[in-house]
Amino acid sequence: MRIGRHSYAIDYGHLALITFIAALVFWYLLDARSVSLSVNNLLLVQPVAIFALAMYLFILPQCFHKVEAREAAKPTSENDPFAVSLSTDRADVIRMAALGVSLGLMVFLLDVIGFDIAIFLFAAAAMAICGERRPLHLLFFSLAVTLVTIYGFRALISYPMHTTLL
Amino acid sequence: MIDVSAFNDALGIMFTSVGSWGWIVPGLIVGLVFSAIPGISITMAMAIVLPMSLYMDFFSAIVFLTSVYTGAGFGGSVPAILMNIPGSPSSFATTFDGYAMSQKGEHNEALGYALFASTLCGIAGYVLLLLVIEPLADIVLRIGPVEMFAVAIWGMMLLGSLGSTYISRGLLAAALGILLGTVGMNTAGFTRGTLGLPVLLDGIAPIPAMIGLLAASQLLSLASRDYIIEAEGSREVSLRKILKGCWGTLKYPGVLLRGSIIGIIIGAVPGVGSSIGNLIAYAETKRTAKDSATFGKGNPKGVIAAESAVASGEGGSMATMLALGIPGGGATAILIAAFMMHNIVPGPSFIETQKPMVYAIILNNIVQAIVLLAVGIGFIYVASNIMKVRTRYVLPAILVIATLGTFAVTGEAAGPITLFVFALLGYALNRYQYPVSAVVVGILLGRMLETEFLRSYQLSGGNPLYVLERPGAMAIFAVMFISLAMTAWGKRKQNRAEAAEALAMRQIQEETRAAHTTPSKG
Numbered sequence: 262m263r264i265g266r267h268s269y270a271i272d273y274g275h276l277a278l279i280t281f282i283a284a285l286v287f288w289y290l291l292d293a294r295s296v297s298l299s300v301n302n303l304l305l306v307q308p309v310a311i312f313a314l315a316m317y318l319f320i321l322p323q324c325f326h327k328v329e330a331r332e333a334a335k336p337t338s339e340n341d342p343f344a345v346s347l348s349t350d351r352a353d354v355i356r357m358a359a360l361g362v363s364l365g366l367m368v369f370l371l372d373v374i375g376f377d378i379a380i381f382l383f384a385a386a387a388m389a390i391c392g393e394r395r396p397l398h399l400l401f402f403s404l405a406v407t408l409v410t411i412y413g414f415r416a417l418i419s420y421p422m423h424t425t426l427l
Numbered sequence: 428m429i430d431v432s433a434f435n436d437a438l439g440i441m442f443t444s445v446g447s448w449g450w451i452v453p454g455l456i457v458g459l460v461f462s463a464i465p466g467i468s469i470t471m472a473m474a475i476v477l478p479m480s481l482y483m484d485f486f487s488a489i490v491f492l493t494s495v496y497t498g499a500g501f502g503g504s505v506p507a508i509l510m511n512i513p514g515s516p517s518s519f520a521t522t523f524d525g526y527a528m529s530q531k532g533e534h535n536e537a538l539g540y541a542l543f544a545s546t547l548c549g550i551a552g553y554v555l556l557l558l559v560i561e562p563l564a565d566i567v568l569r570i571g572p573v574e575m576f577a578v579a580i581w582g583m584m585l586l587g588s589l590g591s592t593y594i595s596r597g598l599l600a601a602a603l604g605i606l607l608g609t610v611g612m613n614t615a616g617f618t619r620g621t622l623g624l625p626v627l628l629d630g631i632a633p634i635p636a637m638i639g640l641l642a643a644s645q646l647l648s649l650a651s652r653d654y655i656i657e658a659e660g661s662r663e664v665s666l667r668k669i670l671k672g673c674w675g676t677l678k679y680p681g682v683l684l685r686g687s688i689i690g691i692i693i694g695a696v697p698g699v700g701s702s703i704g705n706l707i708a709y710a711e712t713k714r715t716a717k718d719s720a721t722f723g724k725g726n727p728k729g730v731i732a733a734e735s736a737v738a739s740g741e742g743g744s745m746a747t748m749l750a751l752g753i754p755g756g757g758a759t760a761i762l763i764a765a766f767m768m769h770n771i772v773p774g775p776s777f778i779e780t781q782k783p784m785v786y787a788i789i790l791n792n793i794v795q796a797i798v799l800l801a802v803g804i805g806f807i808y809v810a811s812n813i814m815k816v817r818t819r820y821v822l823p824a825i826l827v828i829a830t831l832g833t834f835a836v837t838g839e840a841a842g843p844i845t846l847f848v849f850a851l852l853g854y855a856l857n858r859y860q861y862p863v864s865a866v867v868v869g870i871l872l873g874r875m876l877e878t879e880f881l882r883s884y885q886l887s888g889g890n891p892l893y894v895l896e897r898p899g900a901m902a903i904f905a906v907m908f909i910s911l912a913m914t915a916w917g918k919r920k921q922n923r924a925e926a927a928e929a930l931a932m933r934q935i936q937e938e939t940r941a942a943h944t945t946p947s948k949g
Contacts, residue, residue, distance in 0.1 A: 275859045282603055289606055293619040301615035304884055305877040306606065313602035319595045353651030360650040361851060364643070364826060368843040371834075380831075384823040391819035392653055406824050414831045417482055420838035 268328040276324040283317040286310050359390045375425030381407040428558045430782055437786030440486065447487035447791075451798050454494025459806045461495075462502030462518075469499035469517075470757030470864070474642040475825060477634060477761055477768075478832035485769040486784070490791050492765050493745075496758055497795045500737050501545040501803055505810040508537045508730070517737045520709035524722060524729030531725050535665045539672020540727050541734045542803045547676065548687045548735035549796035552742025555691060556749075557789050560778065563750045567775040572882035573894060575751075577903035579876050582753045584911055585696065587865045594915055596861045604866035607631055608873015614881060626841045633870050634764050635833035635845035640863050641757055642829050643846055644853025652818050664808050673800075675727060682712055682728045686735025693736070694743025708736030738796070745792070749773055749785055753872070757864040760871055768836070 290310035296302060367383035384403035393399055411427050461472030473495050480488035503518035508525035521541060528537035570578070587594070587601035610620040611630035621627035676683070686708040693704035712732035713722040722729050744759050752774030754760035766773050771781075778785055833842035853863050887893030894900055 272859075274855075278855045278859055279599070282599065286603065286606060289610075289620045293617075296617050296619055299615075299617070300884065300889070301881060302613070302617040302619070305880050306609055306619065309602050309605050313599055313606065316595055316599035316602060320593075320599060323593070323595075350651070356650045357647050357854070360822070361647050361854070364647070364830075364850065365847050368830060368840070368847040371830075371843060372840050376831075380827050384827060387650075387823035387826065388819045391650055391817075391822055393819045402820060403823070406827055410824075410827050410831055414835060417479065418835040418838075420834070422834070 269325045270328050272324045272326065276321075279317055279320055279324070283314055286313045286317075290314075356390055360387060363387060363390065372423055376422050377407055377411055377424040377427040380410060428561055430561050430786075433782035434786050436783035437790055440783055440787040441790055444484075444486050444787075447484070447490045448794070450483070450487050450491035451494045451791075451795050452802060454491045455498035455795065455799055455802045456806070458495040458498025458500075459502035459505075459803065459810075462499035463505050463806075463810050469496065469503075470761060471642040471645055472499055473758055473761040474638045475829050475832065477638065477765060478835040480765050481768050481836060485766075485771060486787065488765050488769065489762070489788055490795075492762055493788070493792055494795050496741060496762070497549060497792065497799055498802070499758075500549065500741055501542060501734070501799060502806070502810075504541040504545070504730075504734055504737075505538065505807060508534055508541060509810070517705055517740075518733070520705040520733035521730055521737075523709065523733070524724070524726050525733075527723060527725035528727070528730065533668075533725065535668030536672035536675065536727070537730055538807050539669040539674075540676050540730045541672075542669070542800065542807075543673035543676040544683060544686070544731040544734040545738040545803070546796050546800045547683060547738075548690065549738035549741060549799070550793050551683075551687045552691055552694070552739035553745075553789050553792045553796065556742045556746050557786065557793075559746065560749070560782075560785060560789070563746065564775070564778040564782070567750045567778065570751075570775060570899070571897065572879040572886065573897045573900040574903060576876060576879040576883055577900045577907070578751055579753055579872050579879065581903055581907040581910075583865065583869060583872065583876075584907055587862065592860055594911075596859070597865055600856065600861040600863070600865040601869050604869015605873045605876060606869075607636075607866070608633075608870040609877050613874075614878045626839075630874060631870060632833075632837055632842060632845050634768070634836045635842045636849045636870055637761065637764060637867050638829050638833055639846040639849030640853035640856075640867050641761075643826060643850035644857055644863065646822055646826055646829075647850060647854050648857065649818050649822060666804065669804060669807065672727075676731055679728055679731050682731045683735050685712060685715075686732045687739040690736035690739035691743040691746075694740030695747050696743075704736040704740045705733040708732045742792075745789075749788075750775070750778060752777070752875070754868050757867060760864065760867050763871060 287310070290307065293303060293306045293310075363383055363386040367379045370379045373379075381403050384406040385399050388399055388402060393402075408427070411422070411424060415422055457472055457476055458469070461475075462469055473492060476495060477492070480491055483491060500517070504521045504525065507518040507521040508529050511522050511526035511529075525537045525541065528534060583601045583605065584598070587597035587599075608630070611628050612618045618628065689708040689711060690704045693707060709722075709729055709732050712728055713719050716722065716726075716728060718726065718728075744754075744756065745762075748754055748759040748762060752763065752772060754763050763773060766777075771777065830843045830846060833846045834840075836842055837845075852866075856863050856866065883893075894904070
């Protein structure tokens with residue numbers, strides 16, 4: 262994007278995140294105000310929400326980088342001694358997203374198909390996403406995770422755990 | 428300085444709950460193993476084992492979790508010394524001289540220095556806590572709701588401003604955390620943000636949210652790696668040389684003392700923590716040493732200074748947590764959650780009414796530091812193999828345990844769903860450098876902040892000038908604004924210096940490249 266004499270790169274991911282947070286905060290403020298305008302209700306929520314929205318406006322320009330400045334900043338981030346920094350490589354992002362989706366599917370299917378089957382399928386899918394291709398390894402390790410966690414947690418917790426096979 | 432009667436009762440608790448001592452070694456091992464794996468943090472380890480502590484009695488649960496915390500303090504230094512990769516951010520300064528010693532073939536001695544410094548200074552931190560808890564109790568009992576509110580806001584501001592490269596992002600994270608912490612019905616009976624879901628009436632379940640933000644989000648980001656870390660070949664481990672290093676630590680009492688004092692002070696300030704404490708202790712030791720030129724080239728004082736600050740910082744952060752009920756960071760936030768799971772609220776009233784229990788917790792931490800000496804040596808033998816784990820085996824297992832852990836806490840699908848939602852949020856926040864720990868602490872303190880604010884409002888009759896009658900609160904607010912301004916100024920300066928350095932490096936690289944390409948053309 263060009264504004265005046267400068268070219269800007271937009272960090273759409275960051276923009277989406279802060280806009281989502283701001284929308285959430287704004288909705289929460291409206292929801293709180295719709296319940297009651299009493300000071301006892303809004304004493305903390307209203308000023309903190311307004312502060313958060315002000316921070317949003319303050320952070321917003323950080324999503325727009327001058328192209329030259331962005332390129333100059335690259336080499337320093339690559340030298341980070343902690344390898345925990347997130348990869349931006351397309352294939353890596355797809356892997357992370359796939360793992361997130363499979364975690365979501367497992368969580369929402371626990372009560373539908375049973376904890377045992379959901380955990381088995383998730384473990385196999387997660388192994389495959391992380392690069393495991395040998396069918397026997399996929400089968401036996403996922404089975405081991407399922408058996409150990411189901412029987413382990415069943416011994417530990419007092420709530421009923423819905424299972425289909427175990 | 429010590430309440431003798433409460434101290435005797437604490438010894439009684441210690442000896443009548445011998446069963447809880449059995450949790451020390453497993454807790455230390457969990458902490459050592461997790462923190463030795465780069466990418467898996469202390470808070471992640473504690474978050475994953477937190478639900479297990481629900482089924483223990485209160486004292487055993489705290490013994491187990493504080494053992495994880497103690498073990499993790501030293502565990503990160505093993506890969507720092509052997510491979511130049513800090514297992515956790517708090518071991519960063521250990522790499523400077525630890526790895527240099529390793530390259531000289533003195534890795535056993537370096538591990539000995541690190542282990543003994545951790546043990547001695549861990550004990551020192553808790554002995555000091557034992558001595559100050561009584562006078563601290565007298566002070567915190569005079570704290571009213573206005574001061575409590577001011578302290579909590581200060582803690583949140585510090586967490587927000589220091590936990591991230593960008594102050595604004597930290598403050599937004601802290602504000603979001605506070606708002607999430609107020610979801611549900613407040614003490615005045617108003618219900619907000621529940622989306623009509625009865626499960627949200629009591630607010631967002633803090634433990635599943637915490638596990639999602641601190642553990643699951645980080646685990647998702649490891650999916651792109653085959654090995655968590657590409658480790659070098661294991662080095663030969665010699666018990667004799669490790670013990671020689673342990674003994675050698677005693678030759679540097681000044682370094683131990685300085686590191687401990689810095690660690691305790693930094694550890695007690697919310698939001699700063701041992702990741703900064705070890706760097707400050709290292710820098711101060713280097714600055715005052717006569718042989719400062721040898722730092723970074725394998726000087727044992729560098730290892731001792733860094734490790735002593737990490738170990739003693741634990742006592743400092745526990746002081747803030749026990750006295751005020753305010754977590755200094757992710758690890759103490761999890762300890763507070765463990766307290767809450769057993770319907771115990773740490774803070775002024777806990778210290779006053781449960782003094783023997785407070786002493787028993789501190790004494791047990793001293794025992795843990797001593798046991799760490801033996802467990803730590805055993806751990807060094809297996810450590811280099813633990814670091815070579817393949818993510819394809821670790822990730823599914825830990826994510827399933829974390830998910831079932833949240834189910835164990837809530838007893839319904841709401842727990843795992845909360846974990847999933849907050850894992851995604853945590854992943855996004857991490858990606859754009861927002862401090863996740865500020866959100867976690869906000870969720871934990873949101874309700875308390877609102878209650879104390881409401882009580883202050885009712886006491887003052889809505890008159891804001893009431894704060895002028897509370898000099899303590901005024902002092903805290905003044906310190907808060909000064910420290911925030913100083914942090915902003917310091918960060919601005921640091922960012923400018925870093926930008927200038929990056930520009931200079933870029934120019935040097937371009938000049939070098941130009942110098943290399945010109946002759947080939949000719």
